[in-house]
Amino acid sequence: xxxxxxxxxxxxxxxxxxxxxxxxxxxxxxxxxxxxxxxxxxxxxxxxxxxxxxxxxxxxxxxxxxxxxxxxxxxxxxxxxxxxxxxxxxxxxxxxxxxxxxxxxxxxxxxxxxxxxxxxxxxxxxxxxxxxxxxxxxxxxxxxxxxxxxxxxxxxxxxxxxxxxxxxxxxxxxxxxxxxxxxxxxxxxxxxxxxxxxxxxxxxxxxxxxxxxxxxxxxxxxxxxxxxxxxxxxxxxxxxxxxxxxxxxxxxxxxxxxxxxxxxxxxxxxxxxxxxxxxxxxxxxxxxxxxxxxxxxxxxxxxxxxxxxxxxxxxxxxxxxxxxxxxxxxxxxxxxxxxxxxxxxxxxxxxxxxx
Amino acid sequence: xxxxxxxxxxxxxxxxxxxxxxxxxxxxxxxxxxxxxxxxxxxxxxxxxxxxxxxxxxxxxxxxxxxxxxxxxxxxxxxxxxxxxxxxxxxxxxxxxxxxxxxxxxxxxxxxxxxxxxxxxxxxxxxxxxxxxxxxxxxxxxxxxxxxxxxxxxxxxxxxxxxxxxxxxxxxxxxxxxxxxxxxxxxxxxxxxxxxxxxxxxxxxxxxxxxxxxxxxxxxxxxxxxxxxxxxxxxxxxxxxxxxxxxxxxxxxxxxxxxxxxxxxxxxxxxxxxxxxxxxxxxxxxxxxxxxxxxxxxxxxxxxxxxxxxxxxxxxxxxxxxxxxxxxxxxxxxxxxxxxxxxxxxxxxxxxxxx
DNA sequence: GATGTTCTTGTTATCGATACCATCTGAGTG
DNA sequence: CACTCAGATGGTATCGATAACAAGAACATC
Numbered sequence: 001x002x003x004x005x006x007x008x009x010x011x012x013x014x015x016x017x018x019x020x021x022x023x024x025x026x027x028x029x030x031x032x033x034x035x036x037x038x039x040x041x042x043x044x045x046x047x048x049x050x051x052x053x054x055x056x057x058x059x060x061x062x063x064x065x066x067x068x069x070x071x072x073x074x075x076x077x078x079x080x081x082x083x084x085x086x087x088x089x090x091x092x093x094x095x096x097x098x099x100x101x102x103x104x105x106x107x108x109x110x111x112x113x114x115x116x117x118x119x120x121x122x123x124x125x126x127x128x129x130x131x132x133x134x135x136x137x138x139x140x141x142x143x144x145x146x147x148x149x150x151x152x153x154x155x156x157x158x159x160x161x162x163x164x165x166x167x168x169x170x171x172x173x174x175x176x177x178x179x180x181x182x183x184x185x186x187x188x189x190x191x192x193x194x195x196x197x198x199x200x201x202x203x204x205x206x207x208x209x210x211x212x213x214x215x216x217x218x219x220x221x222x223x224x225x226x227x228x229x230x231x232x233x234x235x236x237x238x239x240x241x242x243x244x245x246x247x248x249x250x251x252x253x254x255x256x257x258x259x260x261x262x263x264x265x266x267x268x269x270x271x272x273x274x275x276x277x278x279x280x281x282x283x284x285x286x287x288x289x290x291x292x293x294x295x296x297x298x299x300x301x302x303x304x305x306x307x308x309x310x311x312x313x314x315x316x317x318x319x320x321x322x323x324x325x326x327x328x329x330x331x332x333x334x335x336x337x338x339x340x341x342x343x344x345x346x347x348x349x350x351x352x353x354x355x
Numbered sequence: 356x357x358x359x360x361x362x363x364x365x366x367x368x369x370x371x372x373x374x375x376x377x378x379x380x381x382x383x384x385x386x387x388x389x390x391x392x393x394x395x396x397x398x399x400x401x402x403x404x405x406x407x408x409x410x411x412x413x414x415x416x417x418x419x420x421x422x423x424x425x426x427x428x429x430x431x432x433x434x435x436x437x438x439x440x441x442x443x444x445x446x447x448x449x450x451x452x453x454x455x456x457x458x459x460x461x462x463x464x465x466x467x468x469x470x471x472x473x474x475x476x477x478x479x480x481x482x483x484x485x486x487x488x489x490x491x492x493x494x495x496x497x498x499x500x501x502x503x504x505x506x507x508x509x510x511x512x513x514x515x516x517x518x519x520x521x522x523x524x525x526x527x528x529x530x531x532x533x534x535x536x537x538x539x540x541x542x543x544x545x546x547x548x549x550x551x552x553x554x555x556x557x558x559x560x561x562x563x564x565x566x567x568x569x570x571x572x573x574x575x576x577x578x579x580x581x582x583x584x585x586x587x588x589x590x591x592x593x594x595x596x597x598x599x600x601x602x603x604x605x606x607x608x609x610x611x612x613x614x615x616x617x618x619x620x621x622x623x624x625x626x627x628x629x630x631x632x633x634x635x636x637x638x639x640x641x642x643x644x645x646x647x648x649x650x651x652x653x654x655x656x657x658x659x660x661x662x663x664x665x666x667x668x669x670x671x672x673x674x675x676x677x678x679x680x681x682x683x684x685x686x687x688x689x690x691x692x693x694x695x696x697x698x699x700x701x702x703x704x705x706x707x708x709x710x
Numbered sequence: 711g712a713t714g715t716t717c718t719t720g721t722t723a724t725c726g727a728t729a730c731c732a733t734c735t736g737a738g739t740g
Numbered sequence: 741c742a743c744t745c746a747g748a749t750g751g752t753a754t755c756g757a758t759a760a761c762a763a764g765a766a767c768a769t770c
Binding site for chain 1: 370413415416417418419420422423428430437438439441443444445447448451460461462463464465467478479480481482483484502505506590591592594595618621622625626628629647648650651652653
Binding site: 382383384385386389395396397398401420422423424425426 | 747748749750751754755756757
């Protein structure tokens with residue numbers, strides 16, 4: 001049967017449909033569908049012909065129709081608090097390296113640490129019947145966990161760690177990491193620590209670290225650790241302001257400051273220097289995360305390095321496995337590493353870092 | 356007609372459909388559809404009843420079906436190079452403030468400055484029939500422009516500026532900004548500048564700035580400006596390595612370094628200090644963007660501040676307007692501002708910044 | 711040459727919503 | 741009281757694909 005009514009299209013910008021390709025090739029739409037998806041059951045010659053026609057007509061299959069028909073989409077929803085600190089950007093980078101070429105689209109939202117926004121996002125996301133969902137953190141509104149569980153969507157919780165995730169989890173134990181920070185400071189003889197973070201309840205991972213930190217000091221008899229909370233995101237400036245506040249208000253003046261992040265720590269370091277406090281002689285500085293700035297500081301910040309890229313990569317890999325029905329570890333706690341840097345007193349017997 | 360066969364659902368996790376709600380309420384699916392969308396034509400009492408039932412059954416309308424029926428989705432696709440520097444995170448933050456509560460889902464991808472990845476992403480994105488698309492930059496493969504134009508999708512190009520965008524554009528003129536940097540340095544008497552960036556061809560906006568920078572110096576007779584290119588993203592470390600290379604290799608030693616970004620500039624500053632070069636006495640340092648670190652440095656970096664949040668906000672607002680069929684300016688070039696900071700020689704007659 | 715396999719291709723129902731048009735109801739009108 | 745008319749509601753086709761099954765063609769086997 002000769003083709004005839006093909007080769008219209010191509011003007012008007014209206015999207016071409018599978019039907020157009022079928023007409024142009026003189027086959028049924030099912031054959032086109034099979035050819036486009038690369039499933040077997042189409043002769044090589046015909047497949048080539050169809051693909052060529054599809055290209056010529058710049059035909060793109062409608063994902064909405066496809067997702068409706070197969071009852072799920074190839075979307076992976078990702079909800080992270082923010083990209084303004086480098087943490088989640090690194091994690092995302094790690095996830096990309098696993099997600100790329102896996103044939104999924106990533107739908108990202110940033111919640112700004114707001115639980116209600118996360119909840120609303122999960123609702124809207126579920127309406128797309130995504131292949132999987134990734135959440136930053138492990139603290140969610142009950143509705144979020146319930147929806148995700150009852151919809152049986154493969155879900156990765158990351159950055160934070162819990163032994164009882166919604167589905168699977170790859171993260172670090174922030175409480176333990178904070179405890180590690182505390183014990184390292186104790187070992188170095190610090191007894192009057194101060195904590196600098198952001199407004200309580202915003203960054204729950206940081207709260208866990210601080211809790212672990214306090215816990216470590218409590219077991220050495222140090223309680224009532226002064227804290228300074230800044231109502232900004234974890235920026236250089238927030239660290240400076242927080243340190244300033246703490247130095248002014250708390251007496252006796254702390255002998256070491258534990259910051260929410262390296263960026264805040266750097267800001268705090270600057271505040272200390274502005275008050276002619278030398279580091280590490282007069283005051284110790286400790287950050288968290290092991291961010292890039294540390295690589296260029298002549299006296300690097302003492303910090304705890306979190307394996308962010310690795311975490312993103314492994315988490316995404318595990319999620320993909322789940323999506324494909326492969327079993328994986330339900331929860332993984334990645335190790336962190338203490339780096340003494342040059343902003344703390346050295347241990348007895350340890351040679352001090354040169355300036 | 357009494358209800359009877361309702362209140363099954365609720366187990367099995369299978370998603371509820373509009374039909375279930377209709378059955379549970381004893382109305383037709385059309386009425387449910389109208390009630391859920393909030394369009395008129397449903398009595399208040401019935402609407403309330405339906406909404407309650409929908410909630411009880413935790414019914415969520417299937418977005419795929421909806422998008423198929425209305426022939427477009429409420430997705431806005433966003434393609435940005437990376438979140439690893441703070442630039443696009445800020446821009447995104449600005450866009451959020453306009454996009455939030457506008458009823459759109461954002462589908463984000465990072466291309467890592469790779470044109471082919473962007474092209475592939477646009478193809479996949481178009482298959483969703485998105486409400487709009489946002490691209491970082493104005494340089495794209497011809498296929499991208501062609502697809503977007505022929506599909507008549509509202510498209511915002513941002514960060515960079517062009518008077519002839521695919522659809523609309525809100526950005527800054529990087530060539531001019533680089534020229535501004537150059538002329539400021541010239542005015543301060545610098546005549547042996549050096550440029551530190553990333554591998555050529557990666558960050559096209561930076562290339563435009565460098566071009567403008569060279570142009571400004573050329574008109575003062577200074578040509579053959581030495582450059583150092585690092586094969587990393589615009590990180591602190593890259594800046595340090597780039598500066599090191601330049602200081603070692605180029606003779607005579609430059610009297611000022613122009614960096615791709617403030618982060619790189621800070622890294623470079625550190626490299627200079629490591630070689631006992633004082634700033635600004637021995638060498639000038641100039642960054643770009645006006646990033647957060649500048650707020651805590653006791654001697655802030657000379658820089659050119661880009662209005663990133665504002666840009667994101669305005670761009671997203673204009674795009675929303677386009678989507679809703681309102682006419683907007685096709686292209687907007689936002690102004691940038693030079694900040695002398697403390698890493699340059701002061702102008703004759705200008706009081707130097709205190710340390 | 712009849713029968714069965716395998717491979718390719720087509721037909722029809724379906725996914726879960728919306729658009730369009732038809733119908734029904736009750737209030738207002740002369 | 742018949743007659744509009746507006747508002748509320750329902751029936752059915754449709755959006756663009758895929759799944760499941762049916763059917764036709766080509767080839768092998770006995």
